[in-house]
Amino acid sequence: MAKKLMKGNEAIGEAAICAGATNYFAYPITPQSEVAEYLSRRLPEVGGVFVQAESEVAVGYMLFGAASTGKRVFTTSSSPGISLMQEALSYMAGAHLPVVLVNIMRGGPGLGGILPAQSDYFQATKGGGHGDYHIIVLAPSSVQEAVDLMILAFDLADKYRTPVMLIGDGMIGQMMESVEFPEQYQTPPSPKEWALTGAVGRKPVVIKSLFLDPIALEKNSLELAKKYEIIKADEVRYELYKVNDKNKLLIFAYGTMARICQTAIDELEEEGIGVGLFRPISLFPFPQKEIYREVIKPNIKALLTVEMSVGQMIEDIERCIVGQKPLGFYGRTGGIVPSPDEVKAAVKKQLGLGK
Amino acid sequence: MNYLGVGFKYPSILTSIVAIVGGFGSGKTEVAVNLTRFLALSEKIPIAIADLDLVNPYFRSREAIAEMEGLGVRVIAPRGGNFYADLPILLPEIRGAIEKREGRLILDVGGDVQGSRALGTLSDAFVSDKYELLMVLNSRRPFTSDVADCLKTMSRIEITAQLKFTGIIANSHMIDETTPEILIEGYRLASSVAEILELPLVFLSAKREILEKMDLLQFKCPVLPLVRSMLKPWERGIASPAACRSSKDEQVRRMTKRTND
Numbered sequence: 218m219a220k221k222l223m224k225g226n227e228a229i230g231e232a233a234i235c236a237g238a239t240n241y242f243a244y245p246i247t248p249q250s251e252v253a254e255y256l257s258r259r260l261p262e263v264g265g266v267f268v269q270a271e272s273e274v275a276v277g278y279m280l281f282g283a284a285s286t287g288k289r290v291f292t293t294s295s296s297p298g299i300s301l302m303q304e305a306l307s308y309m310a311g312a313h314l315p316v317v318l319v320n321i322m323r324g325g326p327g328l329g330g331i332l333p334a335q336s337d338y339f340q341a342t343k344g345g346g347h348g349d350y351h352i353i354v355l356a357p358s359s360v361q362e363a364v365d366l367m368i369l370a371f372d373l374a375d376k377y378r379t380p381v382m383l384i385g386d387g388m389i390g391q392m393m394e395s396v397e398f399p400e401q402y403q404t405p406p407s408p409k410e411w412a413l414t415g416a417v418g419r420k421p422v423v424i425k426s427l428f429l430d431p432i433a434l435e436k437n438s439l440e441l442a443k444k445y446e447i448i449k450a451d452e453v454r455y456e457l458y459k460v461n462d463k464n465k466l467l468i469f470a471y472g473t474m475a476r477i478c479q480t481a482i483d484e485l486e487e488e489g490i491g492v493g494l495f496r497p498i499s500l501f502p503f504p505q506k507e508i509y510r511e512v513i514k515p516n517i518k519a520l521l522t523v524e525m526s527v528g529q530m531i532e533d534i535e536r537c538i539v540g541q542k543p544l545g546f547y548g549r550t551g552g553i554v555p556s557p558d559e560v561k562a563a564v565k566k567q568l569g570l571g572k
Numbered sequence: 573m574n575y576l577g578v579g580f581k582y583p584s585i586l587t588s589i590v591a592i593v594g595g596f597g598s599g600k601t602e603v604a605v606n607l608t609r610f611l612a613l614s615e616k617i618p619i620a621i622a623d624l625d626l627v628n629p630y631f632r633s634r635e636a637i638a639e640m641e642g643l644g645v646r647v648i649a650p651r652g653g654n655f656y657a658d659l660p661i662l663l664p665e666i667r668g669a670i671e672k673r674e675g676r677l678i679l680d681v682g683g684d685v686q687g688s689r690a691l692g693t694l695s696d697a698f699v700s701d702k703y704e705l706l707m708v709l710n711s712r713r714p715f716t717s718d719v720a721d722c723l724k725t726m727s728r729i730e731i732t733a734q735l736k737f738t739g740i741i742a743n744s745h746m747i748d749e750t751t752p753e754i755l756i757e758g759y760r761l762a763s764s765v766a767e768i769l770e771l772p773l774v775f776l777s778a779k780r781e782i783l784e785k786m787d788l789l790q791f792k793c794p795v796l797p798l799v800r801s802m803l804k805p806w807e808r809g810i811a812s813p814a815a816c817r818s819s820k821d822e823q824v825r826r827m828t829k830r831t832n833d
Binding site: 223247479556 | 710
């Protein structure tokens with residue numbers, strides 16, 4: 218298939234169709250409204266359904282109901298909208314429902330602004346809803362990766378019967394890049410045995426997150442915990458950039474922030490300052506062992522986390538490195554994106570070079 | 573040595589109002605900013621650019637304000653907190669500037685049907701024969717990738733804008749992955765659309781680096797070389813003020829050279 222130029226938001230919509238997901242529930246919000254705009258034109262062409270809900274709270278429960286049928290279902294939103302879905306997200310995790318959510322993050326807290334941010338890291342990875350649960354969180358850094366991870370998200374959701382969230386800063390949704398889709402579009406999967414498909418000729422199944430018997434509730438939470446252990450072992454994803462045995466410093470950044478760091482790293486290399494980048498792609502499961510392995514290498518003298526937030530992923534980095542090396546932080550927030558020059562200055566400061 | 577070879581023509585704009593329309597990804601903002609820069613450097617009349625993009629929240633001509641003002645261009649766009657608003661702010665100055673018809677006014681009209689609705693509310697201020705309404709076509713974008721799609725998209729825009737197109741701009745691109753083949757493909761598509769609609773192909777635009785690799789005589793229309801202004805935060809370009817100045821000097825030199833030729 219020829220490469221196309223697409224806005225991240227459109228490409229995410231097309232990727233869902235590509236994964237056989239044709240049931241879409243959403244409420245518009247900047248900076249991701251183009252997903253709904255694109256799919257309102259595109260879904261009727263493939264026999265799909267787009268229901269514009271009356272609010273994101275309603276979206277959450279439309280997802281719950283539709284996912285219970287075993288069909289591939291999804292939504293897209295941005296920070297404040299995702300907050301409104303947290304209750305349903307907890308219910309869906311508790312009920313072992315496969316569903317894909319996309320959060321194109323904007324500045325918060327509250328209504329915040331419409332420019333790019335990464336300040337929903339805690340909410341996504343630590344659970345914005347209540348209860349002992351996690352969701353798989355994937356963070357693309359390009360439009361092509363958003364497409365690839367969107368398709369993967371549906372496979373992981375089905376495989377583990379869990380909600381999966383694709384998390385991108387506003388840039389991922391708004392920027393244009395060339396993309397390629399797989400030749401073969403998937404057909405929607407056949408009904409699953411746990412799904413509500415009408416109980417003709419078989420025992421009825423029940424999908425719920427209510428367990429009044431504490432033994433049953435504990436059992437459900439332990440089943441979830443067991444699932445997360447398998448996910449932690451098998452689904453870690455990350456990428457290294459210019460990591461070698463001469464670098465003095467290692468940067469941690471994800472999403473488009475990592476690309477800004479790459480520009481900084483390229484330019485620092487020309488100045489003779491060797492820096493590598495560790496880019497987590499799965500934020501849950503977090504690449505804990507892989508980060509530790511890179512950090513303890515003897516050439517690494519210092520570490521730096523760069524985020525479009527006041528410091529959220531850094532708490533996971535701290536947990537991974539267990540104080541092995543000095544860790545610095547550079548971040549901008551509110552919709553301000555750190556420039557390559559700012560990253561370069563932060564690297565030099567962390568290495569004790571110049572001012 | 574002429575950096576782009578000889579024999580090609582720069583676009584010539586004769587009307588006081590030029591509205592540049594296209595869906596997002598068509599590159600219409602990049603074209604509008606570059607056309608404004610070209611006019612500002614080659615003409616001695618007041619030049620203004622107005623941002624009518626009510627749809628796209630990021631990467632709009634508002635971003636190029638500092639560079640444009642440095643060239644003496646009047647930029648009509650919301651300021652302060654509203655600069656970043658995703659609200660349909662249509663400044664009253666825009667209507668005033670359209671009615672006045674002083675110098676040249678370039679209108680960067682937001683992508684697609686929704687964006688052109690803004691133009692529709694101003695359509696009564698346009699006087700026929702005094703404006704250009706130009707459609708920017710990128711053959712690598714959904715909804716403008718073949719002749720039928722282009723005709724459908726353009727007719728939808730004409731209905732909401734309540735104005736008729738007066739010309740076509742061929743601007744096929746894939747940002748950094750643009751090749752000469754993509755330009756030729758886009759030129760053919762735009763030529764066919766122009767022929768069917770009996771409209772002129774006003775110009776072909778593309779990044780200077782690509783045009784340098786090509787024989788421009790194969791294009792039977794004027795050519796506008798582009799310098800990218802709408803950059804992503806990790807890209808280096810003319811976004812820095814110093815680079816802006818040097819790019820301006822270079823362009824002035826080129827313009828002077830062209831007049832001397």
